[in-house]
Amino acid sequence: MAPDSPPPAWTDDDLSDPHAHPEKARRVQEMFAAIAEHYDLNNRVHSLWRDQAWRRAAVRLCHVQPDDVVLDVACGTGDLTLAFRRAGARHTFGADFTYPMLQIADRKHHALTDRIQNTTRFLAADAMRLPVADNSIDIVSIAFGIRNVTDPAAAIREFHRVLRPRGRVMILEFSLPRSRTLRSLYGLYFNHVLPRTATWISRDRTGAYKYLPRSVNTFLDRKIMIQMLQDAGFTNATCKPLTFGVAAAYHAIR
Structure with missing residues (x-):
């Protein structure tokens, strides 16, 4: 692909099962780089401003303590990392493998430096290969990202x-x-309105908002996700449906 050419768009054939695509990781990375600028706006508009409430509900499940070290994986533009800051965590890290997303996250958090006493760092990292020592984190989170990982089970083992x-x-x-x-x-x-309006807002040419519903519709159901957590060694795994079940927050203990 030439340096100035757009990333390849998801085709209907690709989207029959996007999780099986042989170049899923690269395509996802390029896709998020392309939509980073309008990502937050699309999240707010197309969740009817519920996405931030979902993040706050997820943070509450974690019972954050001031001295907790939080690692927010696939942090994107940093909204969940920020939610942990607001909940009182003094040490937060955001990891993502899409640099334009990390740039936005870093700007957002620098704007809060004077208002929230917190040490926040962002790093480029893959969810399946985190540059973090064993037994060093109190809370690992991932919001709307596990579905985009090439091997969710490997990522969950890495979280453990x-x-x-x-x-x-x-x-x-x-x-x-x-x-x-x-x-x-x-x-x-989700399948017909959102792809059109989100694509128009973001001026996207990668098919990101066609990928979104297809990646959700073909992803693991709640029982399999719970089982995957248990297989990785987690206990007390639970699932909390949010907003009539259009989102779900999974929580477990190492």
């Missing part, structure tokens, strides 16, 4: 590795409503 004993993992991810009626209505919006 870096957590201290009794450390907490929190996974926030899109889900599908249990009610058939709600699922049908939500499907019309």
